[in-house]
Amino acid sequence: MSFEELVQKFEPRVAAAFREAIDGIESAVVLKTIVEHLERGDIAGAVAAIQFEPEAFATLELALREAFNAGGVNFVQSLPSLVASDGTRVLFQFGVRNLEAERLIREQSSTLVANITEDQREALRIAFEAGLSQGKNPTGTALGVIGRINRVTGRREGGTIGLASRQVDFIVRARENLLSGDPALMKQYLDLKTRDKRFDRSVAKAIREGRAVHADMVGKMIGRLSDNNLKLRGEMIGLEETRTALFSVRDNAIHQQIDAGKLAAQDVTKKWKHSGSEHPRIQHIQMANQSVALDMPFTAPDGTLMMYPHDPKAPARHRIGCKCRLEYDIDYIAAGLRRYRARAA
Known part of the structure; x- marks a missing residue:
């Protein structure tokens, strides 16, 4: 699903x-x-x-x-x-x-x-x-x-x-x-x-x-x-x-x-994806495809920091009605090699 x-x-x-x-x-x-x-x-x-x-x-x-x-x-x-x-x-x-x-x-x-x-x-x-x-x-x-x-x-x-x-x-x-x-x-x-x-x-x-x-x-x-x-x-x-x-x-x-x-945190990055909604937030359009490390926040043009869309700590102007998405990119090859080396050691 x-x-x-x-x-x-x-x-x-x-x-x-x-x-x-x-x-x-x-x-x-x-x-x-x-x-x-x-x-x-x-x-x-x-x-x-x-x-x-x-x-x-x-x-x-x-x-x-x-x-x-x-x-x-x-x-x-x-x-x-x-x-x-x-x-x-x-x-x-x-x-x-x-x-x-x-x-x-x-x-x-x-x-x-x-x-x-x-x-x-x-x-x-x-x-x-x-x-x-x-x-x-x-x-x-x-x-x-x-x-x-x-x-x-x-x-x-x-x-x-x-x-x-x-x-x-x-x-x-x-x-x-x-x-x-x-x-x-x-x-x-x-x-x-x-x-x-x-x-x-x-x-x-x-x-x-x-x-x-x-x-x-x-x-x-x-x-x-x-x-x-x-x-x-x-x-x-x-x-x-x-x-x-x-x-x-x-x-x-x-x-x-x-x-x-x-996994290791260094294996994961996340990317902000804009929803393309009927009444989009201009700032969220500008954030589209912004990519950051897993534990780093996204930065909106007004300086607001958000770990993900609908971050509870973000102000209402960035949350209410937002339909943006988030994608995770995981480096499975690096993760696999790390586990292999750990077992070999």
């Missing part, structure tokens, strides 16, 4: 695991409890009542671990068996219980979940405060955050649970623009890539007539905008975290072979 086939297999699994966690949190929400907190002006209590806790993301962490382990096994299986001059065959293997491998995937998953839960509390605060400040009653504010139950699917829709705080800011601003009656602000909605285009005629009509979009219509539009942004967030988590896991485990798998004496 190629690297891209692994990505195609695990990206949707990780995205689905994120959505499963959000569905579980939403299903446990008690509307009455949240409304009671909001009636008292207790925003913190309303946020806490949603129980957005790390334990809810166990399935997401498991999906990442599965991608990590599959990536390590698949990578070593793609390496040809090394045959020394004396005919000795060396089999490359990946240890799923390797201490460094365990540390890498544990650190990645725990960091992801911590970031999601911490940011979510801020996102919920923003959403509750915005609802009340816009004149909604506590029940309307609560439903705007947790969503309304679809009688067909039994799932909540149109809420902001699961969205990042920046997405909630974006959605709050979109609502305000649609209700403003200001043609320039209302037109901004029509530029949103995650909008439901079925509402475009209603917005265009309101702009022509010089009025705000009706509040009930805005509620439906914002609900669809929220759902689309939640789907987008799941997809981005799937892309970013799956690729981070696969690149980090490939690096770990190579080092496992070195630690076992089957």
Whole structure:
């Protein structure tokens, strides 16, 4: 299985695991409890009542671990068996219980979940405060955050649970623009890539007539905008975290072979390969075919150092949405000769 086939297999699994966690949190929400907190002006209590806790993301962490382990096994299986001059065959293997491998995937998953839960509390605060400040009653504010139950699917829709705080800011601003009656602000909605285009005629009509979009219509539009942004967030988590896991485990798998004496670091070089994506990063295009030693970082034109694409230590501008690849070049002849000489000695 190629690297891209692994990505195609695990990206949707990780995205689905994120959505499963959000569905579980939403299903446990008690509307009455949240409304009671909001009636008292207790925003913190309303946020806490949603129980957005790390334990809810166990399935997401498991999906990442599965991608990590599959990536390590698949990578070593793609390496040809090394045959020394004396005919000795060396089999490359990946240890799923390797201490460094365990540390890498544990650190990645725990960091992801911590970031999601911490940011979510801020996102919920923003959403509750915005609802009340816009004149909604506590029940309307609560439903705007947790969503309304679809009688067909039994799932909540149109809420902001699961969205990042920046997405909630974006959605709050979109609502305000649609209700403003200001043609320039209302037109901004029509530029949103995650909008439901079925509402475009209603917005265009309101702009022509010089009025705000009706509040009930805005509620439906914002609900669809929220759902689309939640789907987008799941997809981005799937892309970013799956690729981070696969690149980090490939690096770990190579080092496992070195630690076992089957290869030497000097036998391995790595090359940055640009993805040719629809919206490429200019800096990553410039990095294409940059080749460095195994334990040396790649250098972006802005000076950023990265051990591989989606390096967790790299800034977001180099990671989010990146689809670049990495190739390893291994000097099997040198490795074979070294093993032969070692045995002869």
